[in-house]
Amino acid sequence: MAFQGFGRDALPFFRALAFHQTKAWFEENRATYETAVRGPMGDLVEDVAVLLAEAKIPIRGDRKTSLFRIHRDARFSKIKDPYKTNGGLAMTRTGSKTDPGVLYFHLSPEECFFAAGFYRLDPAPLGRLRDAAARAPEAYKAMIGKLAKAGLALSDEDALKRTPRGFETVDDPAILAAVRQRHFIVVRPVSEPEISEPALAPSLGAFARDALPLLAWGWDALTDSR
Known part of the structure; x- marks a missing residue:
């Protein structure tokens, strides 16, 4: 079925779920979750x-593969509520949500947004991205420039305040910011009215096109054997 937008019950469902964190309530309202x-x-x-x-x-x-489960894995989390109060999807080159380089959509009452890039990487792949920026600064800055033309900029979420070991000689401000990154991601907010429209699908597709310079740069960096 073609996407028609999220109906008026989608965000209220999550607001109610935040209050009613019980299996009984969820099962009583499962039909709303499935349809909305x-x-x-x-x-x-x-x-x-x-x-x-x-x-x-x-x-x-x-x-089947791109949607996140509503059930929270609370084994290693301080939050023990059994259900998430947001929805999301992740698309990658292979279709697996665990593949590096992701296109993401987040749906919640607090915020809705598109995101793309490399988030919460293990130390080794994160190091490869930092190395790529330091080793080929012009290519990195060209990628940043393409993002800027599309109205995007790398998020500095969780960025380090100090330069990590091995990059002490970096003095270019753009590359210094790159080697301090913990994530290489771009984000575009989505308004509540937008989520109710079929045009959300082409908007996400357009965002993927705009974020592709970052994804392509990162994919190349992660496969570079140097």
């Missing part, structure tokens, strides 16, 4: 997958 959140999210990812394939953007996904 999970169903449209699946339609969205499959419509976007078609748009990306047509545009030859190497990002894949489907309703």
Whole structure:
């Protein structure tokens, strides 16, 4: 089914779920979750997958592999509530959510947004991205320039305040910011009215195109054997 937008029950469902964190309440309201959140999210990812394939953007996904579960894994979290109060999808080159270089959509009452890039990497791949920026600064800055033309900039979320070991000689401000990054991501806010429109699918596709310079740069950096 083609994506028609998220209906008026999607965000209120999450607001209510934040208050009613019980299995009994969730099961009583499961039909709302399936029709207002999970169903449209699946339609969205499959419509976007078609748009990306047509545009030859190497990002894949489907309703079986790209959607995040509503159940929270509380084993290693301080938050012990059994249910998440947001929805999301992640698309990658292979379709696996764990593949580095992700296109993401976040749906919650607090904020909705598109994001793309490399988030919460292990130390080794994060080091490769930092090394790539320091080793080839002009290529890195060219990528940043392409993002800027599309109205995007790398987030400095969780950025280090000090230069990490091995990069002490870096003095270019742009590269210094790069080697201090903990994530290489770009974000575009989505308004509440936008989520209710079928145009959300082409908007996510357009965001993927705008963020592609970052993804392509990162993919190359992670496969560089130097």
